[in-house]
Amino acid sequence: MDALRPLGIDPALLAAYLINFVLLLFLLRLFLYKPVLTMLEERRRKIQEALAQADKVRQEAELQRAEFQRELEEARRSSQEAANRIAQETEKLRASILEAAQREAELIRAQARQQIELERQQAAAELQRQVADLAVEIARKVIGQTVTLDEQIQRQLIRQFLQETKHFS
Amino acid sequence: MPRKLKILLAVLGAIVLMILGNMFLRFHLPPVTVKAEPLPGFVIGGVRITNSLVTALLVDIILVVLAILATRRMQLVPSGLQNFMEFIVETLYNLTHSIAGSKWAPRFFAIVATIFFYVLVSNWFGLLPGLAAVGFCESHAEVAVLHQPTIWDRVHERTTARLAAPLPAKEGEKGAHGVHVYWGCQPGEIIVPLFRSPSTDLSSNLALALVSVGMTQVFGVMALGARYFTKFFNISGILRAFKPDASGQRRGCAGMLGTFLFGCIEFFVSILEAVTEVAKLLSFSFRLFGNIFAGEVMLLVLASLMPLVLTLPFIGLEVFVGLIQAFIFYVLTLAFFTIATVTHESQNTHSE
Numbered sequence: 228m229d230a231l232r233p234l235g236i237d238p239a240l241l242a243a244y245l246i247n248f249v250l251l252l253f254l255l256r257l258f259l260y261k262p263v264l265t266m267l268e269e270r271r272r273k274i275q276e277a278l279a280q281a282d283k284v285r286q287e288a289e290l291q292r293a294e295f296q297r298e299l300e301e302a303r304r305s306s307q308e309a310a311n312r313i314a315q316e317t318e319k320l321r322a323s324i325l326e327a328a329q330r331e332a333e334l335i336r337a338q339a340r341q342q343i344e345l346e347r348q349q350a351a352a353e354l355q356r357q358v359a360d361l362a363v364e365i366a367r368k369v370i371g372q373t374v375t376l377d378e379q380i381q382r383q384l385i386r387q388f389l390q391e392t393k394h395f396s
Numbered sequence: 397m398p399r400k401l402k403i404l405l406a407v408l409g410a411i412v413l414m415i416l417g418n419m420f421l422r423f424h425l426p427p428v429t430v431k432a433e434p435l436p437g438f439v440i441g442g443v444r445i446t447n448s449l450v451t452a453l454l455v456d457i458i459l460v461v462l463a464i465l466a467t468r469r470m471q472l473v474p475s476g477l478q479n480f481m482e483f484i485v486e487t488l489y490n491l492t493h494s495i496a497g498s499k500w501a502p503r504f505f506a507i508v509a510t511i512f513f514y515v516l517v518s519n520w521f522g523l524l525p526g527l528a529a530v531g532f533c534e535s536h537a538e539v540a541v542l543h544q545p546t547i548w549d550r551v552h553e554r555t556t557a558r559l560a561a562p563l564p565a566k567e568g569e570k571g572a573h574g575v576h577v578y579w580g581c582q583p584g585e586i587i588v589p590l591f592r593s594p595s596t597d598l599s600s601n602l603a604l605a606l607v608s609v610g611m612t613q614v615f616g617v618m619a620l621g622a623r624y625f626t627k628f629f630n631i632s633g634i635l636r637a638f639k640p641d642a643s644g645q646r647r648g649c650a651g652m653l654g655t656f657l658f659g660c661i662e663f664f665v666s667i668l669e670a671v672t673e674v675a676k677l678l679s680f681s682f683r684l685f686g687n688i689f690a691g692e693v694m695l696l697v698l699a700s701l702m703p704l705v706l707t708l709p710f711i712g713l714e715v716f717v718g719l720i721q722a723f724i725f726y727v728l729t730l731a732f733f734t735i736a737t738v739t740h741e742s743q744n745t746h747s748e
Contacts, residue, residue: 233430235432235597235598235599236598236599239442239443240432240599241599241602241603241606243443243449243599244449244452244594244599244604245603245606245607247449247452247456247603248510248603248604248607250456251456251459251460252506252510254456254463255459255460255463255506255509255510255513256506258460258464258467259459259466259467259481259485260485260509263466263485263486264489266467266472266474266482267482269472270472273472
């Protein structure tokens with residue numbers, strides 16, 4: 228060790244430096260490494276948490292968006308359905324109204340026809356009667372008061388005649 | 397102002413500064429001593445306290461104060477000094493982690509980081525301008541022996557003789573042991589600087605090297621148990637020659653001889669490993685000492701030749717060297733720690 232003395236290596240000083248180093252080690256550990264590394268760790272944890280949080284929020288937003296999308300789709304479909312149904316019902320209603328109207332029209336037409344028929348028959352009967360009277364009148368005029376046949380019988384004859392002619396008409 | 401004119405003015409200014417410095421600021425080259433100088437009057441328990449030990453304490457104080465200031469009010473969003481120190485510590489920790497792995501990094505970190513900080517601040521502390529000029533005047537015999545004229549004294553005399561007569565030494569102002577600048581000393585007295593970078597004291601470097609190599613053994617044993625020491629005394633190769641080989645058959649004569657020779661080589665290599673551990677102590681301490689000491693002496697010599705301007709680029713260079721040396725000490729220690737925690741066998745399989 229004495230040979231090293233000119234180089235400045237001295238056991239006591241060596242020990243002093245060693246103690247100095249160990250002291251510095253503990254002081255720096257206490258005041259620098261521990262707080263800084265703890266802080267770094269904490270910061271990393273915080274950032275991780277924040278990122279996870281952001282991720283979660285984004286996922287939730289994504290879910291909500293999908294939900295909205297789905298609801299919107301649902302609403303659109305249901306409104307479409309309603310519109311379709313209404314259109315169908317309208318169509319049905321239109322058809323049924325039309326049908327009813329046609330039926331009614333048919334009924335009215337039939338009644339009218341019946342009425343006409345009735346009136347025609349009445350008119351015909353009236354005509355028959357008048358024709359008979361006229362015929363009697365005409366016959367009376369032609370014969371000239373000579374016809375003594377009972378009026379009742381005359382009428383009967385004419386009616387018979389008309390009945391027969393009716394078969395030809 | 398055009399750029400060329402600026403450059404021209406800068407060059408002219410530098411030349412004027414050089415001339416003025418050489419006219420008024422010249423100084424004698426202080427004695428260059430390999431050994432850290434004991435400070436007069438500082439004796440504790442029979443040990444003469446050297447200026448480098450005082451500086452080491454100052455370095456401790458600087459580091460601890462910086463650490464306390466940086467971590468006094470830790471905030472989650474860092475700023476200023478806290479941010480700076482966090483950046484350095486985190487960079488060091490990440491590097492430690494990438495080399496040593498997650499198991500050992502937390503155990504290595506405090507030691508290697510302290511080595512880095514201590515060496516770095518020591519290296520840079522020695523570069524503070526004017527450090528060599530503040531100290532005690534002393535005409536101690538031991539110091540006088542160390543202050544025999546060197547080649548640098550002769551160079552200095554030759555360069556200064558032509559310019560001006562040697563600077564007259566003034567009377568001491570504060571008594572024999574007061575703080576003086578160099579030219580304030582009595583004739584025949586020399587200045588003993590109050591501060592000297594611990595990196596230029598082999599005791600400090602050897603202490604660091606002892607910590608590094610010693611803790612390498614400790615970590616080796618922690619990782620591998622007693623098996624760690626087979627690295628330094630490996631006779632398993634020789635013993636293997638007398639055992640059956642891998643297939644369980646007895647070796648033939650030639651096989652036995654071959655295995656025996658390989659075992660001898662392995663044994664020799666393991667002895668070399670043991671020698672290497674001792675050599676590490678020397679290489680660690682002398683590498684740091686040589687780099688920093690040479691840098692400081694170079695700055696002093698250059699300043700004594702030309703007090704102004706000339707040293708500036710070299711101070712920049714030495715700042716860089718100081719950082720690099722601190723980093724080398726840190727990385728080598730870390731690498732030795734890491735190697736010590738890896739088993740010898742797996743190392744072999746790696747290399748094969």
